Amino acid sequence: MSSHPATLPADARLHIEAGHSWAKLPIVAFVVGVAGIAGTFALGMGNTKQLYHSWLVALLYFLSLALGSLFFVLIQFLAKAGWSVVVRRIAENLAAPVPIFALLFVPILMGMHDLYHWTHADAVAHDELLQGKSSFLNNGFFIVRAVVYFAVWSFLATWYRRQSVAQDQTGDHAYTRRMTMASAPGVAAFALSITFAAFDWAMSLDPHWYSTMWGVWYFSGAILSAFALITVFTLRLQGAGLLRGVVNGEHYHDLGKLVFAFTVFWAYISFSQYFLIWYANIPEETSYFAHRMGNSWESVGILLMVGHFAVPFLFMMPRTIKRNPATLFLGACWVLLMHYVDIYYAVMPNLHHEGVRFAATDALAFLGVGGVYLGLALMMMRKGALVPVKDPRLPESLAFQNV
Amino acid sequence: MVGKPSVALAEFDTAGEIYHACEHVRDAGFSRWDAHTPFPVHGLDKAMGIGRSRVPWIALVCGFTGAGLAFWLQAWVHSSAYPLVINAKPYMSWQAYIPVTFEVGVLFTALGTLIGMLALNRLPQHYNSLFKSARFERSTDDKFFISIAADDPRFQGEETLRFLQGLGASHVELIED
Structure with a gap:
């Protein structure tokens, strides 16, 4: 009945082979990454406050891409999704480098004093509020929590990829059952860890301030940009001659729908956070937006409303946009760009109260962290098939059609 | 017949x-x-x-109409027809209008989708x-x-x-x- 066959086409290319144009990409990414990191520290040592803030923005940005991809994998198993099997390995590969972020987190530990006001013992001594929070916001517990977060994420990301790759050999359904069983506690552990990580690493930059929406704000950006990143990688892999006859317009249509839907989710969360603070008008809550208004950060806020919500919402709405590779690629890249602006807007005003001030380390840290992360993800893509070839739901995914 | x-x-x-x-x-x-x-x-x-199907176009027009009407109604009531100071906010506080604008937009979209679908299918039919x-x-x-x-x-x-x-x-x- 369906116009798509339920088996992998015999001539489908599922591996990045030695001579392929993508085979050299990991090296290129690593070179860019190492050069970026070296440049960040060479240039940033004169102004360590700027250095560590630049680093934190880059870290939070690329970590959110990896964590969003991890959540994508978990949720496919939790929902026993059939449509997504052909793109799931790409998400697994994008999530698998999560452990490297534990290493990339070391500069944050080095820069704790420059980043986090609550680490200043002299400030806490004269600050009743920070004293009250000190049982949670103290150096030791902060590090212990970071270790726990990375342990949870690293275990989930590597375990899921290993199970999925092992299934490529045997086709044993027990792997799928095991991954499905693990997905529910996995999602719960993921939700708690990403929420508290967002509290620890971004919200505590302004330790007097708090928002209960903060964790879900970070999550909303992570999952939205992960959908966009998976879309971009799938499109580019197909552009390079791989996965032909495997991923088709039906899958792109669904990825596009997810990007579209989570654009609204991000806007809903971000606006809810702003709206409640604006309405209640309590000084300890309004300080966050007070720093971001009446100076050039206000333009960035408006840019986010228009560029992170209105533009992708209207652009991604028509069906033809989501089914056309060129327009879908454009929309997904735009979302990834805006997500960076969003993270930048959350972190940087803590350093530059007076307004937007770009630094060379912003770009260098972006290249450094991004190069290392994407280099590892690309290396994962070279190892093994780009599709879970023996997944029991693969035929369902290949024959998938939007009704 | x-x-x-x-x-x-x-x-x-x-x-x-x-x-x-x-x-x-x-x-x-x-x-x-x-x-x-x-x-x-x-x-x-x-x-x-x-x-x-033409239903998406009906839904789109209804959604924007609903959101626009809801925003206009609130803005007109609060800033022109019956201005009251609430919670020390300006009369024209667009932030306060967003939830209702969103909800009415969703409501009009849903109703437009349902009624549009029924109309295009010529439903309900008695015979x-x-x-x-x-x-x-x-x-x-x-x-x-x-x-x-x-x-x-x-x-x-x-x-x-x-x-x-x-x-x-x-x-x-x-x-x-």
Whole structure:
């Protein structure tokens, strides 16, 4: 009945082979990454406050891409999704480098004093509020929590990829059952860890301030940009001659729908956070937006409303946009760009109260962290098939059609 | 008007048969016809040559109308018709209007989608001659049907029945109004 066959086409290319144009990409990414990191520290040592803030923005940005991809994998198993099997390995590969972020987190530990006001013992001594929070916001517990977060994420990301790759050999359904069983506690552990990580690493930059929406704000950006990143990688892999006859317009249509839907989710969360603070008008809550208004950060806020919500919402709405590779690629890249602006807007005003001030380390840290992360993800893509070839739901995914 | 032919009805036994029969009916150039299946058959809309639905456009227009009306109503009431200082906020506090704007936008979209779908399908209908056929009841159970209306310009009575028979129908009948 369906116009798509339920088996992998015999001539489908599922591996990045030695001579392929993508085979050299990991090296290129690593070179860019190492050069970026070296440049960040060479240039940033004169102004360590700027250095560590630049680093934190880059870290939070690329970590959110990896964590969003991890959540994508978990949720496919939790929902026993059939449509997504052909793109799931790409998400697994994008999530698998999560452990490297534990290493990339070391500069944050080095820069704790420059980043986090609550680490200043002299400030806490004269600050009743920070004293009250000190049982949670103290150096030791902060590090212990970071270790726990990375342990949870690293275990989930590597375990899921290993199970999925092992299934490529045997086709044993027990792997799928095991991954499905693990997905529910996995999602719960993921939700708690990403929420508290967002509290620890971004919200505590302004330790007097708090928002209960903060964790879900970070999550909303992570999952939205992960959908966009998976879309971009799938499109580019197909552009390079791989996965032909495997991923088709039906899958792109669904990825596009997810990007579209989570654009609204991000806007809903971000606006809810702003709206409640604006309405209640309590000084300890309004300080966050007070720093971001009446100076050039206000333009960035408006840019986010228009560029992170209105533009992708209207652009991604028509069906033809989501089914056309060129327009879908454009929309997904735009979302990834805006997500960076969003993270930048959350972190940087803590350093530059007076307004937007770009630094060379912003770009260098972006290249450094991004190069290392994407280099590892690309290396994962070279190892093994780009599709879970023996997944029991693969035929369902290949024959998938939007009704 | 008893005795005037209203619709030609053909019964098929499997989803596969009706799928291919629909392709032939489509290629024969009929325009006023329909397929009736007990469950959604994937790709049948393509086999029938049905284009994109117009419901999304109705939903879009309704959504923007609803959101626009809701925003305008709040802005007009609070800043012009009945200005009151609430919570020390300015009269024209757009932030406060967003939740209602969003909700009314969703409401209008939902209602527009439902009413638009019903209108385009010409529903509800109190009478349809198809239900005169006892066999047609099985379209909600285990049989697949194609109906071609008599007001289709290509409808030719017995000739159309033979055409449907030729497509592999297990039973054909002409239903009178």
